[in-house]
Amino acid sequence: xxxxxxxxxxxxxxxxxxxxxxxxxxxxxxxxxxxxxxxxxxxxxxxxxxxxxxxxxxxxxxxxxxxxxxxxxxxxxxxxxxxxxxxxxxxxxxxxxxxxxxxxxxxxxxxxxxxxxxxxxxxxxxxxxxxxxxxxxxxxxxxxxxxxxxxxxxxxxxxxxxxxxxxxxxxxxxxxxxxxxxxxxxxxxxxxxxxxxxxxxxxxxxxxxxxxxxxxxxxxxxxxxxxxxxxxxxxxxxxxxxxxxxxxxxxxxxxxxxxxxxxxxxxxxxxxxxxxxxxxxxxx
Amino acid sequence: xxxxxxxxxxxxxxxxxxxxxxxxxxxxxxxxxxxxxxxxxxxxxxxxxxxxxxxxxxxxxxxxxxxxxxxxxxxxxxxxxxxxxxxxxxxxxxxxxxxxxxxxxxxxxxxxxxxxxxxxxxxxxxxxxxxxxxxxxxxxxxxxxxxxxxxxxxxxxxxxxxxxxxxxxxxxxxxxxxxxxxxxxxxxxxxxxxxxxxxxxxxxxxxxxxxxxxxxxxxxxxxxxxxxxxxxxxxxxxxxxxxxxxxxxxxxxxxxxxxxxxxxxxxxxxxxxxxxxxxxxxxxxxxxxxxxxxxxxxxxxxxxxxxxxxxxxxxxxxxxxxxxxxxxxxxxxxxxxxxxxxxxxxxxxxxxxxxxxxxxxxxxxxxxxxxxxxxxxxxxxxxxxxxxx
Numbered sequence: 001x002x003x004x005x006x007x008x009x010x011x012x013x014x015x016x017x018x019x020x021x022x023x024x025x026x027x028x029x030x031x032x033x034x035x036x037x038x039x040x041x042x043x044x045x046x047x048x049x050x051x052x053x054x055x056x057x058x059x060x061x062x063x064x065x066x067x068x069x070x071x072x073x074x075x076x077x078x079x080x081x082x083x084x085x086x087x088x089x090x091x092x093x094x095x096x097x098x099x100x101x102x103x104x105x106x107x108x109x110x111x112x113x114x115x116x117x118x119x120x121x122x123x124x125x126x127x128x129x130x131x132x133x134x135x136x137x138x139x140x141x142x143x144x145x146x147x148x149x150x151x152x153x154x155x156x157x158x159x160x161x162x163x164x165x166x167x168x169x170x171x172x173x174x175x176x177x178x179x180x181x182x183x184x185x186x187x188x189x190x191x192x193x194x195x196x197x198x199x200x201x202x203x204x205x206x207x208x209x210x211x212x213x214x215x216x217x218x219x220x221x222x223x224x225x226x227x228x229x230x231x232x233x234x235x236x237x238x239x240x241x242x243x244x245x246x247x248x249x250x251x252x253x254x255x256x257x258x259x260x261x262x263x264x265x266x267x268x269x270x271x272x273x274x275x276x277x278x279x280x281x282x283x284x
Numbered sequence: 285x286x287x288x289x290x291x292x293x294x295x296x297x298x299x300x301x302x303x304x305x306x307x308x309x310x311x312x313x314x315x316x317x318x319x320x321x322x323x324x325x326x327x328x329x330x331x332x333x334x335x336x337x338x339x340x341x342x343x344x345x346x347x348x349x350x351x352x353x354x355x356x357x358x359x360x361x362x363x364x365x366x367x368x369x370x371x372x373x374x375x376x377x378x379x380x381x382x383x384x385x386x387x388x389x390x391x392x393x394x395x396x397x398x399x400x401x402x403x404x405x406x407x408x409x410x411x412x413x414x415x416x417x418x419x420x421x422x423x424x425x426x427x428x429x430x431x432x433x434x435x436x437x438x439x440x441x442x443x444x445x446x447x448x449x450x451x452x453x454x455x456x457x458x459x460x461x462x463x464x465x466x467x468x469x470x471x472x473x474x475x476x477x478x479x480x481x482x483x484x485x486x487x488x489x490x491x492x493x494x495x496x497x498x499x500x501x502x503x504x505x506x507x508x509x510x511x512x513x514x515x516x517x518x519x520x521x522x523x524x525x526x527x528x529x530x531x532x533x534x535x536x537x538x539x540x541x542x543x544x545x546x547x548x549x550x551x552x553x554x555x556x557x558x559x560x561x562x563x564x565x566x567x568x569x570x571x572x573x574x575x576x577x578x579x580x581x582x583x584x585x586x587x588x589x590x591x592x593x594x595x596x597x598x599x600x601x602x603x604x605x606x607x608x609x610x611x612x613x614x615x616x617x618x619x620x621x622x623x624x625x626x627x628x629x630x631x632x633x634x635x636x637x638x639x640x641x642x643x644x645x646x647x648x649x650x651x652x653x654x655x656x657x658x659x660x661x662x663x664x665x666x667x668x669x670x671x672x673x
Contacts, residue, residue, distance in 0.1 A: 002589075012590070012593065013594075013597065015663065018662070018663050020668075029665070033585070033626055033627050033630070033666055034626040036587065036613070036614075036615070036630045037587065038664075038665060038666070039665075040665040058663060058664060058665040058668060059663060059664065059665070060585065060586070060587060060663075060664035060665060060666055060667065061587050061590065062587050062588075062589035062590055063589055063590055063593045065587075065590075066590060066663065144613075144614070145613070168613070172613045175613030175614070176613060176614050258395065259395065281395065281396075282396075283396050
């Protein structure tokens with residue numbers, strides 16, 4: 001059972017502001033039935049169209065999705081649009097006395113719906129995270145949940161996320177087939193400026209001994225730290241010419257996406273050691 | 285608040301008679317059955333009796349019973365053993381709706397060079413045996429197919445499957461964790477080579493399981509380093525739990541008729557009333573043959589975790605195939621394999637009854653669930669569209 005705070009439970013059992021506003025100034029919709037959660041947010045403004053005087057919501061989703069929506073409407077009532085836009089997903093979670101990290105995506109959904117509603121009112125477009133609006137947010141990274149590069153980068157930066165697992169908890173990206181996890185890691189590196197590997201260059205020529213040393217060095221310094229960040233590990237089993245045999249350990253062993261991880265290792269070694277390297281996952 | 289426990293496919297209450305049976309084997313009769321003295325010997329006698337009781341429920345021979353720590357160990361052991369016995373064969377057949385104890389193992393083997401066929405199911409969770417006939421070949425080492433599905437209760441035609449498997453000379457394993465005690469079994473007349481069962485699904489404690497191994501079927505142990513279980517499972521016997529499981533199996537044999545008369549009537553009443561009171565519900569696997577105690581109902585436009593939390597407020601304990609309850613982000617692999625429509629895949633609730641379930645408890649669910657669904661649909665943007673249409 002999830003460890004929900006009393007305030008999450010209270011807002012789930014007695015949600016505030018459920019319903020709709022017939023003459024709403026702005027409506028923001030995010031999510032879908034297929035995704036498993038969706039939020040429709042209604043906003044009513046004062047006569048000067050500056051301040052939020054009323055907010056209502058409709059939510060399809062789990063307990064924390066409903067509680068996050070309820071919290072959001074309570075938080076933005078009385079705020080100017082500019083102030084409302086400054087509400088972060090973390091503030092929504094804090095308002096509720098915290099959310100389990102696996103449920104942080106519920107607070108992100110709330111913040112996103114608000115942004116969409118205000119942007120629509122102001123006549124500007126924002127990067128939405130569903131398939132229909134994909135073209136606005138750049139390349140789709142997570143195909144299962146239709147999440148774009150721009151959206152993910154924004155959440156990574158705002159919440160200072162540094163592991164793929166965190167990105168999944170905050171956005172769902174990578175939580176379906178897992179195929180985009182290597183891409184998510186690249187996005188994290190890009191956003192947080194962790195790109196030490198780019199300083200390395202593939203050497204022009206290598207003796208066999210030097211090649212083996214370099215393979216070990218790249219595994220130790222460039223590849224393993226990335227796996228550790230996700231609770232995984234690997235072990236070098238053997239090197240025969242250009243064939244590198246590895247075995248996955250800890251979280252990587254038996255991980256559904258270890259096939260992708262093996263490909264990631266191979267690409268890394270090709271980039272930094274030699275183009276003809278092949279990586280094979282073995283039982284060891 | 286008194287719990288209304290309708291989550292018996294997750295785990296069951298230990299029967300008090302079972303607990304009484306095991307109680308002396310902690311502080312008083314704590315001897316090691318392997319010891320040469322009388323003190324261990326008397327425990328050995330009780331372990332032998334338990335083995336006979338388990339065998340009797342399965343229609344098996346006592347020496348065909350190997351005690352393990354859990355259903356998962358039994359599943360893992362069966363699969364590993366088959367591969368070690370026939371190392372030259374490299375093909376495994378299973379289904380897309382297996383328990384992870386089998387499915388994850390098979391998928392891992394797939395990454396280690398084995399060819400793995402995962403048979404599909406139809407919208408009702410049923411297998412097409414022609415798919416199996418086409419898949420099984422001379423390279424097939426093992427077919428591992430569950431007896432009954434834990435999420436939907438759908439029962440597979442195990443003996444027909446076994447006949448197809450035997451024709452090609454492969455080994456046949458079934459995860460019968462949900463079936464034992466609900467479906468009469470007779471291993472003496474069966475095509476099954478190996479069968480897994482778990483104590484805590486039939487009113488014995490957690491931490492005890494069985495691998496049934498047909499006499500004459502070649503076997504390699506998973507745990508080594510001790511002579512226990514005739515060298516087939518090393519490690520000092522969990523004596524109290526084994527004795528408990530023996531008693532639980534004896535009781536399961538007595539209550540199997542109750543499961544198929546009284547429990548099934550309660551399940552059917554729950555199903556009928558909920559469908560009548562809640563619009564746009566469907567039964568997952570409703571057209572298939574199912575376990576007498578299991579009801580998986582899919583409700584459109586609502587999300588399972590929210591339903592469970594509200595049921596829990598009334599003391600009602602059920603389970604869900606929704607994403608949010610499993611800790612993953614997609615609905616259960618079983619519902620996805622069945623192609624349950626996305627409008628209700630997230631809103632699937634499983635009620636699983638037991639011999640301890642009462643009519644009053646069923647009445648409570650019939651009273652409390654419909655307003656919960658109405659409340660959540662009124663809150664859901666899709667539910668509102670549906671209600672106003």
